Amino acid sequence: MRAFELESVEAVDQAVSHRRVHDGEAFIAGGTTLLDLVKLDVMQPEKVVDVSRLPLKRIETLEDGRLKVGALVSNTDLAKHEIVMRGYPVLSEALLSGASTGLRNMATTGGNVMQRTRCPYFRDPDMPCNKREPGSGCSAIEGINRNHSVLGTSEQCIATHPSDMCVGMVAAGATVVLEGPDGQREVAFEDYHLLPGETPEREHDLKPGELITHVILDAPRGGGQHYLKLRDRASYEFALASCAAIVTLDGDSVSDVRVALGGVATKPWRATAAEEALKGQPATQENFERAAEAAFADAVAYSHNGYKITLGKQAVVRALRDATAAARA
Ligand SMILES: Cc1cc2nc3c(=O)[nH]c(=O)nc-3n(C[C@H](O)[C@H](O)[C@H](O)COP(=O)(O)OP(=O)(O)OC[C@H]3O[C@@H](n4cnc5c(N)ncnc54)[C@H](O)[C@@H]3O)c2cc1C
Ligand code: SF4
Incomplete structure (x- = not known):
């Protein structure tokens, strides 16, 4: 594991302005994805910005009936929230099916949206992988691909997206709220993650320097x-x-x-x-x-x-x- 500089921030604008616009920096929230990948040498940030103290831990109902979820709400707190259990049981069930209790207590909403594929070749720096190292090739297409995708694949990458929570959010309907150097913007949840196409290293519509601040769920659909x-x-x-x-x-x-x-x-x-x-x-x-x-x-x-x-x-x-x-x- 390589050494990195660690910086803690207390306010959203501090987080966004602190983040330099290049690959050498990463946010850390619960750390359950990031630290594994740093230890494996798959991600090599020179600097890690700890966003876990930002005031983004609230869940609140908006006037139009939608539910605004802070990016730092833990997977446990979201799954067990009364409104989520009542109005979005599909999301609560998806969250509770993931990982373990200990991991769900640490894992955050924003971090879950941003989690990386579990493709074993991606997680092994000795193997060619277009997602980790563009142009190096895809070891899975001709390799052991039992856990890989059958939908949305390309000749460059066939890795599955591993999240349960995100599947629940696509069904429920949601919007990702981002704060960046150019201000705030919103992206429909189902457009946020990108197909691998020719650029599997681009996994989502997050621009350099941006932070997920919230996910807003559509008003409950009932049914x-x-x-x-x-x-x-x-x-x-x-x-x-x-x-x-x-x-x-x-x-x-x-x-x-x-x-x-x-x-x-x-x-x-x-x-x-x-x-x-x-x-x-x-x-x-x-x-x-x-x-x-x-x-x-x-x-x-x-x-x-x-x-x-x-x-x-x-x-x-x-x-x-x-x-x-x-x-x-
Ligand atoms: C053993 C194991 C089993 C698991 N099983 C499951 C499972 O069954 N189902 C499932 O869905 N998941 C599973 N997970 C994944 C787990 O849900 C994720 O690791 C977790 O949700 C990530 O959240 P985090 O806060 O810890 O993210 P971190 O590790 O802190 O960050 C993850 C990534 O997101 C970025 N990031 C974090 N917050 C933000 C933000 N607000 N804005 C922009 N970028 C941000 C970080 O820079 C990093 O790149 C498992 C994980 C482990 C280790
Ligand atoms: S499937 Fe994607 S992540 Fe896995 S080896 Fe191929 S390019 Fe890398």
Whole structure:
């Protein structure tokens, strides 16, 4: 592990102005991603700016019904917040399915949005990886790619986005609020993470020097909600496939639906084709299966991860079925 300079800041403008506009600096919040990657020599910041004391730990309802979540709200506090449990159960379930209690106590909302892929080649500086070192090649495409993506891939990178929380947020609908040298701006949550394309090193729409200050959740959608996570073991494990579903019924028909996927895609994935296939249709097993087919119509399998297409479809069907049951309850 290389030595770095550590600086603590107490105010947002201090954090933003302290951050020099180059790769040699990084923010640290809970530290559960950053410190691992520094120890592995994957990230090599010369300076780390500790933002954990910034006044960004509040959760407040806005006049228009949306919920403003400070970037430093811990994953535990967000999952257990009364309004989140009542109005956004899909998000609460997604958060509680992630990592472990100890990690969730440290992990922050902003840090979770910014967490990096768990691709083992990315985490091994001795292996070629376009995301870590652009132009060096992708070791996963011809390598062990059992945990990699089947949606949103490119010839440069097929790494999955590992977050559960972000999948819940895509389903619930949200906005990322950023503060930077040029002031404040907002980005729709589902546009914030980028597809790898030709530039897998660019993972999100965060401009140099910017800090995430808040995530604002859309007003609660109601309906029945469920987050289903399928993984190799029942806890302390990343998703092989996951699905966040929100189903609103009008009688026996689906009047509105949101479907988001994790573990199968290069970014937290909104499955709009599945939503379109289901809207206005009776909430039946057959129609859930049609929606699942639509969700994976463009999926591309690599040598070891073809099973994810089947598993992902099963996750969609089961999540829709459970969300529908919750809507009927
Ligand atoms: C063993 C293990 C298991 C895990 N399992 C899961 C799991 O099952 N599901 C899941 O979803 N996650 C899982 N995680 C990931 C965990 O959720 C993340 O590590 C955590 O959310 C990151 O938050 P943090 O505050 O600790 O971020 P940090 O480590 O402090 O920062 C992470 C990155 O975000 C940047 N950053 C932090 N805050 C901001 C901000 N406000 N604005 C801009 N940039 C910022 C940092 O510079 C850094 O690059 C696991 C992690 C570990 C170590
Ligand atoms: S999948 Fe992406 S992160 Fe993994 S080795 Fe290839 S380029 Fe690197």
